[in-house]
Amino acid sequence: MRLLALSALLLTSGATHAGEVPLRFSIADAWAMPLVRIDDHQPSGGIIFDIMQSMAAQANMTAEYRVVPVQRVERVLNSGRVDVRCYTTQSWMPSLSGDYTWSLPLLIQRDLLISTPDNPAPRSPETLSGETIGTVLGYVYPTLQADFDSKVLHRDDARSEVQVLEKLQVHRYRYAVGSQWSLDWFNHNLPDDQKLRSVAVIDEQSVGCLVRNDPGIPAQRLMRILLRMRMSGEIDRILERYKTVSGLPADQPAAAR
Known part of the structure:
Protein backbone atom coordinates (compact mmCIF):
# COMPACT_ATOMS: atom_id res chain seq x y z
CA MET A 1 0.00 0.00 0.00
CA ARG A 2 2.83 2.37 0.86
CA LEU A 3 4.48 1.83 -2.54
CA LEU A 4 1.20 2.37 -4.36
CA ALA A 5 0.63 5.61 -2.50
CA LEU A 6 4.14 6.82 -3.16
CA SER A 7 4.02 5.94 -6.86
CA ALA A 8 1.11 8.33 -7.29
CA LEU A 9 2.82 11.09 -5.30
CA LEU A 10 2.83 14.50 -6.90
CA LEU A 11 6.45 15.60 -7.08
CA THR A 12 7.35 19.25 -7.37
CA SER A 13 10.70 20.56 -8.57
CA GLY A 14 10.24 23.83 -6.72
CA ALA A 15 7.73 25.84 -4.81
CA THR A 16 4.84 27.05 -6.92
CA HIS A 17 4.14 30.71 -6.39
CA ALA A 18 0.60 31.80 -5.63
CA GLY A 19 -1.36 32.20 -8.85
CA GLU A 20 1.30 30.49 -10.98
CA VAL A 21 0.06 27.66 -13.18
CA PRO A 22 2.42 24.66 -12.96
CA LEU A 23 3.34 22.46 -15.91
CA ARG A 24 2.55 18.91 -14.83
CA PHE A 25 4.63 16.07 -16.28
CA SER A 26 4.15 12.32 -15.95
CA ILE A 27 7.06 9.98 -15.24
CA ALA A 28 6.77 6.20 -15.47
CA ASP A 29 7.95 4.44 -12.34
CA ALA A 30 9.66 1.85 -14.59
CA TRP A 31 12.09 4.42 -15.95
CA ALA A 32 15.70 4.37 -14.83
CA MET A 33 18.98 5.90 -15.89
CA PRO A 34 19.94 7.27 -18.27
CA LEU A 35 16.31 8.35 -18.82
CA VAL A 36 15.52 9.41 -15.25
CA ARG A 37 17.10 9.12 -11.83
CA ILE A 38 14.52 8.94 -9.04
CA ASP A 39 15.70 9.60 -5.48
CA ASP A 40 13.26 9.42 -2.58
CA HIS A 41 10.43 9.29 -5.13
CA GLN A 42 11.53 12.53 -6.80
CA PRO A 43 13.21 12.83 -10.21
CA SER A 44 16.65 14.37 -9.90
CA GLY A 45 18.49 13.75 -13.16
CA GLY A 46 18.57 11.93 -16.47
CA ILE A 47 17.98 12.71 -20.13
CA ILE A 48 14.19 13.08 -20.02
CA PHE A 49 14.23 14.94 -16.71
CA ASP A 50 16.72 17.48 -18.10
CA ILE A 51 14.60 17.97 -21.23
CA MET A 52 11.44 18.51 -19.18
CA GLN A 53 13.16 20.87 -16.74
CA SER A 54 14.49 23.03 -19.58
CA MET A 55 11.14 22.96 -21.38
CA ALA A 56 9.33 24.28 -18.28
CA ALA A 57 11.99 26.88 -17.51
CA GLN A 58 11.87 28.30 -21.04
CA ALA A 59 8.08 28.55 -20.74
CA ASN A 60 8.51 30.39 -17.40
CA MET A 61 6.49 27.69 -15.66
CA THR A 62 7.19 25.54 -12.61
CA ALA A 63 7.60 21.84 -13.41
CA GLU A 64 5.63 19.34 -11.35
CA TYR A 65 6.11 15.59 -11.65
CA ARG A 66 3.68 12.76 -11.09
CA VAL A 67 5.31 9.34 -10.90
CA VAL A 68 2.87 6.62 -11.96
CA PRO A 69 2.97 2.95 -12.97
CA VAL A 70 3.31 2.42 -16.72
CA GLN A 71 -0.13 0.80 -16.89
CA ARG A 72 -1.77 3.96 -15.50
CA VAL A 73 -0.09 6.56 -17.71
CA GLU A 74 -2.92 6.77 -20.26
CA ARG A 75 -5.53 6.91 -17.50
CA VAL A 76 -3.71 9.79 -15.80
CA LEU A 77 -3.45 11.65 -19.11
CA ASN A 78 -7.08 11.05 -19.99
CA SER A 79 -8.17 12.32 -16.58
CA GLY A 80 -6.36 15.63 -17.11
CA ARG A 81 -4.12 15.18 -14.07
CA VAL A 82 -0.98 15.79 -16.13
CA ASP A 83 -0.31 18.17 -19.00
CA VAL A 84 2.80 16.78 -20.70
CA ARG A 85 4.16 13.34 -21.43
CA CYS A 86 7.66 13.04 -22.89
CA TYR A 87 9.48 10.01 -24.25
CA THR A 88 6.44 8.56 -25.97
CA THR A 89 5.02 7.68 -29.35
CA GLN A 90 1.50 7.05 -30.59
CA SER A 91 1.97 3.29 -31.03
CA TRP A 92 2.71 2.97 -27.30
CA MET A 93 -0.56 4.64 -26.31
CA PRO A 94 -3.31 3.02 -28.40
CA SER A 95 -6.09 3.86 -25.92
CA LEU A 96 -5.26 7.53 -25.48
CA SER A 97 -8.32 9.73 -25.90
CA GLY A 98 -8.74 13.47 -25.74
CA ASP A 99 -7.10 16.34 -27.56
CA TYR A 100 -3.30 16.46 -27.65
CA THR A 101 -0.56 18.07 -29.69
CA TRP A 102 2.39 15.83 -30.55
CA SER A 103 5.88 17.25 -30.90
CA LEU A 104 8.33 16.47 -33.64
CA PRO A 105 10.50 13.41 -32.88
CA LEU A 106 13.26 14.27 -30.43
CA LEU A 107 15.02 10.92 -29.99
CA ILE A 108 15.21 7.44 -31.47
CA GLN A 109 14.29 4.59 -29.12
CA GLN A 205 10.74 4.27 -32.76
CA SER A 206 10.87 8.05 -33.01
CA VAL A 207 9.83 9.43 -29.63
CA GLY A 208 8.86 12.92 -28.54
CA CYS A 209 6.43 14.73 -26.24
CA LEU A 210 2.69 15.24 -26.22
CA VAL A 211 0.91 18.20 -24.64
CA ARG A 212 -2.72 18.33 -23.58
CA ASN A 213 -4.68 20.94 -25.50
CA ASP A 214 -6.27 23.12 -22.84
CA PRO A 215 -6.83 26.89 -22.68
CA GLY A 216 -4.59 27.06 -19.61
CA ILE A 217 -1.65 25.29 -21.26
CA PRO A 218 0.50 27.05 -23.90
CA ALA A 219 0.71 24.00 -26.15
CA GLN A 220 1.97 25.77 -29.27
CA ARG A 221 4.59 27.71 -27.30
CA LEU A 222 5.81 24.43 -25.80
CA MET A 223 6.02 22.92 -29.29
CA ARG A 224 8.16 25.87 -30.41
CA ILE A 225 10.39 25.46 -27.36
CA LEU A 226 10.97 21.79 -28.17
CA LEU A 227 11.71 22.62 -31.80
CA ARG A 228 14.22 25.25 -30.69
CA MET A 229 15.83 22.83 -28.23
CA ARG A 230 16.28 20.29 -31.01
CA MET A 231 17.47 22.70 -33.71
CA SER A 232 19.86 24.59 -31.41
CA GLY A 233 21.62 21.41 -30.33
CA GLU A 234 20.45 21.69 -26.72
CA ILE A 235 19.01 18.17 -26.70
CA ASP A 236 22.25 16.82 -28.18
CA ARG A 237 24.19 18.56 -25.39
CA ILE A 238 21.91 16.98 -22.80
CA LEU A 239 22.56 13.57 -24.36
CA GLU A 240 26.31 14.19 -24.34
CA ARG A 241 26.18 14.59 -20.56
CA TYR A 242 24.98 11.00 -20.39
CA LYS A 243 27.41 9.78 -23.06
CA THR A 244 24.76 8.92 -25.63
CA VAL A 245 23.22 10.30 -28.82
CA SER A 246 19.70 10.95 -30.11
CA GLY A 247 19.87 8.68 -33.15
CA LEU A 248 18.38 11.47 -35.29
CA PRO A 249 20.30 13.23 -38.09
CA ALA A 250 22.74 15.73 -36.62
CA ASP A 251 21.98 18.62 -38.96
CA GLN A 252 18.19 18.78 -38.62
CA PRO A 253 15.32 17.11 -36.73
CA ALA A 254 13.35 14.30 -38.27
CA ALA A 255 10.11 15.33 -39.92
CA ALA A 256 7.08 15.26 -37.68
CA ARG A 257 4.72 12.39 -38.39
Whole structure:
Protein backbone atom coordinates (compact mmCIF):
# COMPACT_ATOMS: atom_id res chain seq x y z
CA MET A 1 0.00 0.00 0.00
CA ARG A 2 2.83 2.37 0.86
CA LEU A 3 4.48 1.83 -2.54
CA LEU A 4 1.20 2.37 -4.36
CA ALA A 5 0.63 5.61 -2.50
CA LEU A 6 4.14 6.82 -3.16
CA SER A 7 4.02 5.94 -6.86
CA ALA A 8 1.11 8.33 -7.29
CA LEU A 9 2.82 11.09 -5.30
CA LEU A 10 2.83 14.50 -6.90
CA LEU A 11 6.45 15.60 -7.08
CA THR A 12 7.35 19.25 -7.37
CA SER A 13 10.70 20.56 -8.57
CA GLY A 14 10.24 23.83 -6.72
CA ALA A 15 7.73 25.84 -4.81
CA THR A 16 4.84 27.05 -6.92
CA HIS A 17 4.14 30.71 -6.39
CA ALA A 18 0.60 31.80 -5.63
CA GLY A 19 -1.36 32.20 -8.85
CA GLU A 20 1.30 30.49 -10.98
CA VAL A 21 0.06 27.66 -13.18
CA PRO A 22 2.42 24.66 -12.96
CA LEU A 23 3.34 22.46 -15.91
CA ARG A 24 2.55 18.91 -14.83
CA PHE A 25 4.63 16.07 -16.28
CA SER A 26 4.15 12.32 -15.95
CA ILE A 27 7.06 9.98 -15.24
CA ALA A 28 6.77 6.20 -15.47
CA ASP A 29 7.95 4.44 -12.34
CA ALA A 30 9.66 1.85 -14.59
CA TRP A 31 12.09 4.42 -15.95
CA ALA A 32 15.70 4.37 -14.83
CA MET A 33 18.98 5.90 -15.89
CA PRO A 34 19.94 7.27 -18.27
CA LEU A 35 16.31 8.35 -18.82
CA VAL A 36 15.52 9.41 -15.25
CA ARG A 37 17.10 9.12 -11.83
CA ILE A 38 14.52 8.94 -9.04
CA ASP A 39 15.70 9.60 -5.48
CA ASP A 40 13.26 9.42 -2.58
CA HIS A 41 10.43 9.29 -5.13
CA GLN A 42 11.53 12.53 -6.80
CA PRO A 43 13.21 12.83 -10.21
CA SER A 44 16.65 14.37 -9.90
CA GLY A 45 18.49 13.75 -13.16
CA GLY A 46 18.57 11.93 -16.47
CA ILE A 47 17.98 12.71 -20.13
CA ILE A 48 14.19 13.08 -20.02
CA PHE A 49 14.23 14.94 -16.71
CA ASP A 50 16.72 17.48 -18.10
CA ILE A 51 14.60 17.97 -21.23
CA MET A 52 11.44 18.51 -19.18
CA GLN A 53 13.16 20.87 -16.74
CA SER A 54 14.49 23.03 -19.58
CA MET A 55 11.14 22.96 -21.38
CA ALA A 56 9.33 24.28 -18.28
CA ALA A 57 11.99 26.88 -17.51
CA GLN A 58 11.87 28.30 -21.04
CA ALA A 59 8.08 28.55 -20.74
CA ASN A 60 8.51 30.39 -17.40
CA MET A 61 6.49 27.69 -15.66
CA THR A 62 7.19 25.54 -12.61
CA ALA A 63 7.60 21.84 -13.41
CA GLU A 64 5.63 19.34 -11.35
CA TYR A 65 6.11 15.59 -11.65
CA ARG A 66 3.68 12.76 -11.09
CA VAL A 67 5.31 9.34 -10.90
CA VAL A 68 2.87 6.62 -11.96
CA PRO A 69 2.97 2.95 -12.97
CA VAL A 70 3.31 2.42 -16.72
CA GLN A 71 -0.13 0.80 -16.89
CA ARG A 72 -1.77 3.96 -15.50
CA VAL A 73 -0.09 6.56 -17.71
CA GLU A 74 -2.92 6.77 -20.26
CA ARG A 75 -5.53 6.91 -17.50
CA VAL A 76 -3.71 9.79 -15.80
CA LEU A 77 -3.45 11.65 -19.11
CA ASN A 78 -7.08 11.05 -19.99
CA SER A 79 -8.17 12.32 -16.58
CA GLY A 80 -6.36 15.63 -17.11
CA ARG A 81 -4.12 15.18 -14.07
CA VAL A 82 -0.98 15.79 -16.13
CA ASP A 83 -0.31 18.17 -19.00
CA VAL A 84 2.80 16.78 -20.70
CA ARG A 85 4.16 13.34 -21.43
CA CYS A 86 7.66 13.04 -22.89
CA TYR A 87 9.48 10.01 -24.25
CA THR A 88 6.44 8.56 -25.97
CA THR A 89 5.02 7.68 -29.35
CA GLN A 90 1.50 7.05 -30.59
CA SER A 91 1.97 3.29 -31.03
CA TRP A 92 2.71 2.97 -27.30
CA MET A 93 -0.56 4.64 -26.31
CA PRO A 94 -3.31 3.02 -28.40
CA SER A 95 -6.09 3.86 -25.92
CA LEU A 96 -5.26 7.53 -25.48
CA SER A 97 -8.32 9.73 -25.90
CA GLY A 98 -8.74 13.47 -25.74
CA ASP A 99 -7.10 16.34 -27.56
CA TYR A 100 -3.30 16.46 -27.65
CA THR A 101 -0.56 18.07 -29.69
CA TRP A 102 2.39 15.83 -30.55
CA SER A 103 5.88 17.25 -30.90
CA LEU A 104 8.33 16.47 -33.64
CA PRO A 105 10.50 13.41 -32.88
CA LEU A 106 13.26 14.27 -30.43
CA LEU A 107 15.02 10.92 -29.99
CA ILE A 108 15.21 7.44 -31.47
CA GLN A 109 14.29 4.59 -29.12
CA ARG A 110 16.13 1.47 -30.30
CA ASP A 111 14.89 -1.79 -28.76
CA LEU A 112 17.34 -4.66 -28.71
CA LEU A 113 17.17 -8.37 -28.13
CA ILE A 114 19.78 -8.86 -25.42
CA SER A 115 21.55 -11.96 -24.18
CA THR A 116 24.38 -12.97 -21.84
CA PRO A 117 28.14 -13.01 -22.53
CA ASP A 118 28.07 -16.79 -22.98
CA ASN A 119 25.29 -16.56 -25.59
CA PRO A 120 26.37 -13.71 -27.89
CA ALA A 121 25.45 -15.14 -31.30
CA PRO A 122 23.10 -12.96 -33.39
CA ARG A 123 19.52 -14.24 -33.31
CA SER A 124 16.39 -13.29 -35.18
CA PRO A 125 13.23 -13.05 -33.06
CA GLU A 126 11.58 -15.41 -35.57
CA THR A 127 13.91 -18.20 -34.40
CA LEU A 128 13.00 -17.93 -30.70
CA SER A 129 9.82 -20.02 -30.64
CA GLY A 130 9.04 -21.17 -27.10
CA GLU A 131 11.51 -18.82 -25.42
CA THR A 132 10.71 -16.74 -22.36
CA ILE A 133 11.67 -13.12 -22.96
CA GLY A 134 12.45 -10.61 -20.21
CA THR A 135 10.14 -7.60 -20.55
CA VAL A 136 8.94 -4.59 -18.55
CA LEU A 137 5.50 -4.75 -16.97
CA GLY A 138 3.12 -2.56 -18.96
CA TYR A 139 5.51 -1.93 -21.85
CA VAL A 140 4.26 -2.41 -25.41
CA TYR A 141 6.52 -4.21 -27.89
CA PRO A 142 4.78 -3.80 -31.28
CA THR A 143 7.06 -6.08 -33.28
CA LEU A 144 6.73 -8.94 -30.77
CA GLN A 145 3.11 -8.51 -29.71
CA ALA A 146 1.65 -11.05 -32.13
CA ASP A 147 4.08 -13.71 -30.88
CA PHE A 148 3.26 -12.88 -27.26
CA ASP A 149 -0.48 -13.02 -27.99
CA SER A 150 -0.19 -16.40 -29.72
CA LYS A 151 2.13 -17.78 -27.00
CA VAL A 152 4.92 -18.37 -29.49
CA LEU A 153 6.97 -16.26 -27.08
CA HIS A 154 6.35 -15.82 -23.37
CA ARG A 155 6.78 -12.62 -21.36
CA ASP A 156 8.52 -12.52 -17.99
CA ASP A 157 7.71 -9.06 -16.65
CA ALA A 158 9.77 -7.00 -14.24
CA ARG A 159 9.04 -3.50 -12.96
CA SER A 160 11.93 -1.76 -14.77
CA GLU A 161 14.50 -2.35 -17.49
CA VAL A 162 17.19 -2.50 -14.81
CA GLN A 163 15.39 -5.40 -13.15
CA VAL A 164 14.90 -7.08 -16.54
CA LEU A 165 18.64 -6.91 -17.21
CA GLU A 166 19.54 -8.02 -13.68
CA LYS A 167 17.36 -11.12 -14.12
CA LEU A 168 19.02 -11.81 -17.47
CA GLN A 169 22.43 -11.43 -15.86
CA VAL A 170 21.65 -14.25 -13.40
CA HIS A 171 20.18 -16.43 -16.17
CA ARG A 172 16.52 -16.29 -15.20
CA TYR A 173 15.96 -16.41 -18.97
CA ARG A 174 18.20 -16.44 -22.04
CA TYR A 175 16.90 -13.31 -23.77
CA ALA A 176 15.43 -9.96 -22.83
CA VAL A 177 14.26 -6.82 -24.57
CA GLY A 178 15.80 -3.50 -23.60
CA SER A 179 16.74 -0.17 -25.09
CA GLN A 180 20.20 0.61 -26.40
CA TRP A 181 20.51 3.32 -23.74
CA SER A 182 19.58 1.01 -20.87
CA LEU A 183 21.98 -1.67 -22.09
CA ASP A 184 24.87 0.77 -22.44
CA TRP A 185 24.19 2.25 -18.98
CA PHE A 186 23.93 -1.20 -17.39
CA ASN A 187 27.19 -2.34 -19.01
CA HIS A 188 29.34 0.74 -18.52
CA ASN A 189 30.98 -0.36 -15.24
CA LEU A 190 31.13 -4.07 -16.01
CA PRO A 191 34.28 -5.88 -17.23
CA ASP A 192 34.12 -6.77 -20.91
CA ASP A 193 33.64 -10.46 -20.19
CA GLN A 194 30.56 -9.69 -18.06
CA LYS A 195 28.81 -7.23 -20.35
CA LEU A 196 25.42 -8.23 -21.69
CA ARG A 197 25.26 -8.55 -25.48
CA SER A 198 22.93 -7.17 -28.12
CA VAL A 199 22.03 -9.99 -30.51
CA ALA A 200 19.40 -8.23 -32.66
CA VAL A 201 17.67 -4.90 -33.21
CA ILE A 202 13.95 -5.59 -32.93
CA ASP A 203 12.47 -2.11 -33.27
CA GLU A 204 13.23 1.58 -33.70
CA GLN A 205 10.74 4.27 -32.76
CA SER A 206 10.87 8.05 -33.01
CA VAL A 207 9.83 9.43 -29.63
CA GLY A 208 8.86 12.92 -28.54
CA CYS A 209 6.43 14.73 -26.24
CA LEU A 210 2.69 15.24 -26.22
CA VAL A 211 0.91 18.20 -24.64
CA ARG A 212 -2.72 18.33 -23.58
CA ASN A 213 -4.68 20.94 -25.50
CA ASP A 214 -6.27 23.12 -22.84
CA PRO A 215 -6.83 26.89 -22.68
CA GLY A 216 -4.59 27.06 -19.61
CA ILE A 217 -1.65 25.29 -21.26
CA PRO A 218 0.50 27.05 -23.90
CA ALA A 219 0.71 24.00 -26.15
CA GLN A 220 1.97 25.77 -29.27
CA ARG A 221 4.59 27.71 -27.30
CA LEU A 222 5.81 24.43 -25.80
CA MET A 223 6.02 22.92 -29.29
CA ARG A 224 8.16 25.87 -30.41
CA ILE A 225 10.39 25.46 -27.36
CA LEU A 226 10.97 21.79 -28.17
CA LEU A 227 11.71 22.62 -31.80
CA ARG A 228 14.22 25.25 -30.69
CA MET A 229 15.83 22.83 -28.23
CA ARG A 230 16.28 20.29 -31.01
CA MET A 231 17.47 22.70 -33.71
CA SER A 232 19.86 24.59 -31.41
CA GLY A 233 21.62 21.41 -30.33
CA GLU A 234 20.45 21.69 -26.72
CA ILE A 235 19.01 18.17 -26.70
CA ASP A 236 22.25 16.82 -28.18
CA ARG A 237 24.19 18.56 -25.39
CA ILE A 238 21.91 16.98 -22.80
CA LEU A 239 22.56 13.57 -24.36
CA GLU A 240 26.31 14.19 -24.34
CA ARG A 241 26.18 14.59 -20.56
CA TYR A 242 24.98 11.00 -20.39
CA LYS A 243 27.41 9.78 -23.06
CA THR A 244 24.76 8.92 -25.63
CA VAL A 245 23.22 10.30 -28.82
CA SER A 246 19.70 10.95 -30.11
CA GLY A 247 19.87 8.68 -33.15
CA LEU A 248 18.38 11.47 -35.29
CA PRO A 249 20.30 13.23 -38.09
CA ALA A 250 22.74 15.73 -36.62
CA ASP A 251 21.98 18.62 -38.96
CA GLN A 252 18.19 18.78 -38.62
CA PRO A 253 15.32 17.11 -36.73
CA ALA A 254 13.35 14.30 -38.27
CA ALA A 255 10.11 15.33 -39.92
CA ALA A 256 7.08 15.26 -37.68
CA ARG A 257 4.72 12.39 -38.39
